[in-house]
Amino acid sequence: MQIxxxxxxxxxxxxxxxxxxxxxxPGFQDDKQYIMIRDEDTDFTFFQSLKTEDLCFITLPPxxxxxxxxxxxxxxxxxxxxxxxxxxxxxxxxxxxxxxYKKMTANLKAPIVVNIKNNKGIQELLDDDKFDLKxxxxxxxx
Numbered sequence: 001m002q003i004x005x006x007x008x009x010x011x012x013x014x015x016x017x018x019x020x021x022x023x024x025x026p027g028f029q030d031d032k033q034y035i036m037i038r039d040e041d042t043d044f045t046f047f048q049s050l051k052t053e054d055l056c057f058i059t060l061p062p063x064x065x066x067x068x069x070x071x072x073x074x075x076x077x078x079x080x081x082x083x084x085x086x087x088x089x090x091x092x093x094x095x096x097x098x099x100x101y102k103k104m105t106a107n108l109k110a111p112i113v114v115n116i117k118n119n120k121g122i123q124e125l126l127d128d129d130k131f132d133l134k135x136x137x138x139x140x141x142x
Contacts, residue, residue, distance in 0.1 A: 005048045006056040008037060018050065019114055019121045022080070026110070026123060031055055034121070036114075045092055047112065057112075059092035065106045065137055073113060077124050081115040090114045094123075096134065105134035 004010050019034045031049040034057075038045050043064055049055035062069040073083065083089060091113055093106040108131040114121040 003035065003048070003050055004053040005037070005046075006054050007046060008048075011037075017119070019047070019119045021121045021123075023122060025057070025112075026125075028052075028055060047092070058095045058097060059112060060095060060106060060137070062091060062093040062106065062108055062111055065093060065135060066108060069108065069131075071111075071126050071128060071131075074124060077113060077122055080122055081113065081120045082118055083115050084117070088115050088117045090116055093135075095137065102138050104137040105132075106137050107133050108135045109133045 001013050001015055002010055003013055013035050017035055019036060021032050021034065024030060024032050028049070031051045033050040034047045035050060036045055037048055043060055045059045045061075047057040047059060073089070077083075091111050093108055093111055096105045096107070098104065109128075110123050110125045110133070112121060113124050
């Protein structure tokens with residue numbers, strides 16, 4: 001299957017790689033299918049919408065941003081994603097990258113959670129005040 005992407009032009013994907021977000025991502029509820037594109041030279045992962053070419057979330061694993069990052073996935077999310085094993089989970093933080101990339105922030109409060117066994121995803125809003133919506137990615141940029 002050929003898709004058009006925001007950052008990589010037209011690419012060929014396998015339909016088995018499609019991640020379904022049954023509820024969409026808050027603010028983008030109409031876009032329910034994404035493909036994860038990993039940049040081989042960096043730790044960035046791009047969540048490219050299959051419906052909207054210009055919609056692509058740039059993400060990083062939150063443990064790369066905050067080494068002590070961790071949370072308990074809600075029972076509701078476990079059920080929605082049909083999670084069985086902790087090893088089946090990938091977690092990403094959506095980045096906000098301004099013109100001055102050194103002021104880049106990560107949304108640690110609402111991570112993307114993906115079940116790699118069934119390719120279902122959700123953005124989970126954490127009920128924990130220790131995580132920020134705009135956590136600085138680079139130290140000293142707070």
